[in-house]
Amino acid sequence: MSLVITEMKNRTGVITLNNPPKLNALCKELIDDLIAGLNQIKEQDARCVILRAPAGCKVFSAGHDISELPKGSRDPLSYQDPLRRGVRAIQSFPGPVIAMVEGSVWGGAFELVMSCDMIFAADTSTFAMTPANLGVAYDIVGIHNLIRDCSLHVIKEMLFTAKPVSAERALQTGIVNRTFPAAELEAAVMEIAELISVKAPLSIALIKEELRALNEANPLTPDEFERLQGLRRVVYDSDDAKEGIAAFFEKRKPVFAGK
Numbered sequence: 001m002s003l004v005i006t007e008m009k010n011r012t013g014v015i016t017l018n019n020p021p022k023l024n025a026l027c028k029e030l031i032d033d034l035i036a037g038l039n040q041i042k043e044q045d046a047r048c049v050i051l052r053a054p055a056g057c058k059v060f061s062a063g064h065d066i067s068e069l070p071k072g073s074r075d076p077l078s079y080q081d082p083l084r085r086g087v088r089a090i091q092s093f094p095g096p097v098i099a100m101v102e103g104s105v106w107g108g109a110f111e112l113v114m115s116c117d118m119i120f121a122a123d124t125s126t127f128a129m130t131p132a133n134l135g136v137a138y139d140i141v142g143i144h145n146l147i148r149d150c151s152l153h154v155i156k157e158m159l160f161t162a163k164p165v166s167a168e169r170a171l172q173t174g175i176v177n178r179t180f181p182a183a184e185l186e187a188a189v190m191e192i193a194e195l196i197s198v199k200a201p202l203s204i205a206l207i208k209e210e211l212r213a214l215n216e217a218n219p220l221t222p223d224e225f226e227r228l229q230g231l232r233r234v235v236y237d238s239d240d241a242k243e244g245i246a247a248f249f250e251k252r253k254p255v256f257a258g259k
């Protein structure tokens with residue numbers, strides 16, 4: 001059974017993360033189902049996609065499935081890893097992908113939501129970015145996906161404290177487009193999707209791709225890229241990387257020795 005529900009509502013595709021027992025953690029299977037859902041919707045001439053979790057959920061997504069993170073000495077977020085593939089599938093979908101958020105968003109799920117074209121959230125939702133909780137060597141593309149859409153100071157606060165940010169704060173800092181009372185969220189987002197669905201799809205798809213290309217135009221020299229990759233290897237080879245994951249599953253606070 002798919003870990004997402006894919007449906008069409010008029011010309012809007014709706015993908016609902018649907019793995020409650022694992023709090024919609026972004027395991028490989030769920031990401032593969034998400035990508036399959038996007039491809040299915042693309043074939044049905046969808047003009048817009050809404051990515052959501054079930055109404056009333058406490059947790060939109062608990063982020064990367066920690067049990068699928070390498071236990072150290074291996075890049076946790078390389079190009080073909082599920083989270084990377086899921087983010088690219090959203091960014092390259094030829095139409096707006098709207099994140100409709102209710103509940104708490106964690107770690108890689110925050111990046112996945114940030115990779116969407118717009119974010120509309122229930123006013124009770126929260127957003128957290130958590131590599132510092134686990135000692136994860138987050139990757140350069142992932143960090144780049146975060147810094148383009150809100151102030152560096154706010155993203156640094158989120159990354160360095162790993163503390164959840166409220167919907168209100170996310171609205172104030174430009175992370176989300178708008179917030180609504182949870183009971184009004186779905187109707188409001190469907191209205192926006194319907195509005196988009198009668199606009200010129202070729203023009204919108206072109207503009208989305210132009211914006212993506214312009215946003216990616218961040219000249220890192222190959223040497224600078226390799227240097228950062230070398231720094232990442234020190235982190236994902238570290239004892240801290242192993243300690244973060246072990247502490248999570250042993251349900252204890254991690255003790256990071258900085259090595």
Ligand code: YXS
Pocket residue numbers: 021022023025059062063064065066067104106107108109129130131132133134136138249
């Ligand atoms: O003890 P059992 O076996 O029932 O399992 C528990 C949790 O271990 C499990 N679980 C997860 N398993 C794998 N990956 C996860 N991300 C994950 N999150 C939770 O689900 C069962 C129920 O969790 P529990 O008891 O904590 O539920 P709760 O309702 O008390 O709390 C819900 C959360 C989401 C607040 C809590 O589960 C939590 O804080 N989860 C971790 C959120 C997080 O830090 N995600 C980041 C994952 S790593 C990631 O996305 C990036 C690589 S990075 O770290 O770089 O950002």
